[in-house]
Amino acid sequence: MTAAEEKPARLISGPGMLLVWFYGVMVVGAVSRSAYQIGTDFHRAPLAYALSAVAGVVYGFITYTLVRGGERARRAALVCCAAELAGVLIVGTWTLIDSSAFPDATVWSDYGMGYIFIPVLLPISAMYWLRKSRNAVKP
Numbered sequence: 001m002t003a004a005e006e007k008p009a010r011l012i013s014g015p016g017m018l019l020v021w022f023y024g025v026m027v028v029g030a031v032s033r034s035a036y037q038i039g040t041d042f043h044r045a046p047l048a049y050a051l052s053a054v055a056g057v058v059y060g061f062i063t064y065t066l067v068r069g070g071e072r073a074r075r076a077a078l079v080c081c082a083a084e085l086a087g088v089l090i091v092g093t094w095t096l097i098d099s100s101a102f103p104d105a106t107v108w109s110d111y112g113m114g115y116i117f118i119p120v121l122l123p124i125s126a127m128y129w130l131r132k133s134r135n136a137v138k139p
Contacts, residue, residue, distance in 0.1 A: 003010070011069045011077070014016070015129050019050065022122055023063040030056030030107045045104035051091060055107040055119070058084050078130045085123040088112060092120065 007036055034052035058080055065077040092111035094100050105114050112119030 009094065011066050011074055011130070011133055016066060016133065019065055019122075019126050019129060020066050022118065023059050023066065025058040026107075026118065026122065027056055027063055028117070030059055033107070045075075045102060048102045048104045048106045048109070051087075051106040051108065055084075055087070057129075058087070066126075074130050074133065078127060081123040081126045085120070085127070086124065088120045 030052055034049050034056055037045075037049040038053065056077070062077050062080045062084070065073040087109045088111060091106055091108035094108040095106070104108060107115060108119050111117060112121075
C-alpha cells in the first residue's frame with residue numbers, strides 16, 4: 001500500500017467515539033428542529049431558526065471530520081469546534097442581553113440550556129480531545 005492509499009489515522013477511538021455519538025445526536029436534534037421550524041413557522045423567529053440550522057450543519061461537519069480521521073480532518077474539526085464555541089458564546093450572551101431578538105430559542109440560546117448545556121460543553125471537550133489526539137495522528 002502506498003502512502004497515498006493509506007487510511008487516515010482514526011480520531012474516533014476511545015473518547016472520540018463518544019464525541020461522534022454526541023455530535024450525531026446533536027445533528028439530528030438541530031437539523032430536525034430547524035427544518036420543522038423553518039418549514040412551519042419561519043416568519044415567527046427567522047434568526048433563531050436559521051441559527052439552529054447553522055448549528056446543525058456545523059455539528060454535521062464536525063461529525064464527518066471525526067469519522068474521516070487524519071491530520072487534515074483533525075485540524076478542520078478543531079477550527080469548526082472553535083467556531084462552534086464562539087457561536088455558542090456569542091448567541092448565548094446575545095440571548096441573555098437582548099432576549100427580544102430571539103422570540104424563540106435556538107440550539108445555542110442561553111449557552112445551550114435547552115440541551116442541558118451540551119452545546120457549550122461539547123466543543124470544549126472536542127477541542128481537548130483533538131489537541132490530545134494530535135500526537136496519535138500522523139500526517
